[in-house]
Amino acid sequence: MSELHDQTLPGDGDFYQLTSLLSAEDQQILARVREFMETQVAPIINDYWVRAAFPFDLIPGIRDLNVAGLSYQGYGCAGKSALLDGFLSMEMARVDPSIATFFGVHSGLAMGSIYLCGSEDQKQRWLPPMARFETIGAFGLTEPDVGSGVAGGLATTARREGDTWVLNGQKKWIGNATFADITIIWARDEADGQVKGFIVEKGTPGFATEKLEDKIALRVVQNALITLTDCRVDDEHRLKNARTFRDTAAVLRMTRAGVAWQAVGCARGAYENALAYAKTRQQFGRPIGRFQLVQDLLVRMLGNITASACMVAQLSQMQDAGRMSDEHASLAKAFCTVRMRETVGYARELMGGNGILLEHNVGRFVADAEAIYSYEGTREINSLIVGRAITGFSAFV
Template sequence: MPTIDLCGSEVQKQKYLPSLAEFKTLGCWALTEPDYGSDASSLRTAATKVPGGWHLDGQKRWIGNSTFADMLIILARNADTNQLNGFIVKKGAPGLKATKIENKIGLRMVQNGDIVLNKVFVPEEDRLPGINSFKDINKVFAMSRVMVAWQPIGISMGVFDMCHRYLKERKQFGAPLAAFQLNQEKLVRMLGNIQAMVLVGWRLCKLYESGKMTSGHSSLGKAWTSRKAREVVSLGRELLGGNGILADFLVAKAFCDLEPIFSYEGTYDINSLVTGREITGVASFKPAMLAKSRL
């Protein structure tokens, strides 16, 4: 939705946003490729101009909902300009194939897919006019990272809640686990992290609302909340002892669900580098001996 909202034409917004908002239409967003993850700005999926529209050829990887989405936003490289463009591809388009990635240990409720595009025809009206380079994609990231920054916060709150209850119910040495000072310290550390994460999430939203939020702000928020949440779920897993590794007690599930969040929407490292570039003026995505970054 954010991509069409930020980069779509008025006609596209009218056509797609209402049904997406009501979940009558399901979408997905395809940037990552098998050989271009963090280095997504170098992606190779090609968009070639043909009469009446475009042909898309290439592969995508990890695309959430792609196996059943009604519409797929595909980011591809314009063969004429060498810049990135965005396209709306409909479910069942000839030449489009999406296969579910198996054996994930986290976020198992989301189906992620490998996509193959073989001369998939997209009519001109389904090209997104607002995506003409990776800079335009970064505008989408700036907004989506605000949303993703809240996911580790919710997961951490759930883990705290589970642990708080568990420590009061389970007894060892004749006393509830909650009575042990070391366990209390861990609970308090978790709570402190959560309070700080909520404030960072709140501040991000305020900056966004006032139109002052930068890419560096949202990347910092996403990277930092996912790092702090890693500590929370790790402490939570520890507090449950052996039961902390059983999915039945949910903390282990949260532990596993956080890992992909740490790595998607830009990994912790890449988001740190986005903010690092903003505060120093120096881009360090590529080793110094290589050419200037296009991110």
């Protein structure tokens, strides 16, 4: 299998050959992911998107890629770089953002919560089966009435009674939660007002999920409304190193970088489909790719993708060096999602009416971009995080 940066195909959105930053071994891992996404996911995903269903038959193939928790050291994980992990997120999203989101929730948010905030015993217990996809994870932070304001106080509460914690409240938009084996629930401790994390297993009394219907984006992702009614978990299920919202934020900082990579992948998928279309679609007796205005749209798209890809590549290298802060991840998430939204719009424009048909794929990227634009912090919230860093003034209400 050839190295990705040697392919130099005209339709490849890696115009500056950024995959050359990876070792030959890591490029082979990425190539396996690309092959799986293009041969196993691409042919079936539109059907699942229409039905808002999840392709569970794909999970064994994803497992066999051996990339869950890719950048974590030990516990059955590969211990690779954040840079490779970012490229992986992009590679998945360029074929389907829903599968990239499923993977990101499990590998990044759920596994990441245990990896960063769990005790050694908890890591040993949960991470190896999660790396093997024997245990699927979800991450419950957002609430029906609390989205961007979670740092200011969660409505979901945790009350300690001896060696047991009693959880009450609701979580909304929780990806994977309808079928996950475990869900990380973040709740406010009634005793000290601090945010703490809990591992809640499927089937725990008082834990109920309801699938969110009628989404227009990421329809393959199974989002749920979770209701916790006197849901009891023992203290062994409390994440031992999650003591305040700062610990929660450490997980979000790591995964927010991954969402920026997903935005690049979503934009790139739309561009590559639009470019292929421009080479074959005939108007006035010639391919539309021969017309100046069409080429202008393609170059605008490629410029957005290349600028965003360069940004996230540097971001991940800073993460590998231990130099990535909240504001660095937030700037990338805000910038890349804006450029993604613009790019998928250009792709849809290039394709005319065909741009809204799923058979040409671009319509799916246009819709899915709306979810990526909002989750893991809106543009406005991420802008305020960066603004606080560069001015020294907090403009949060």
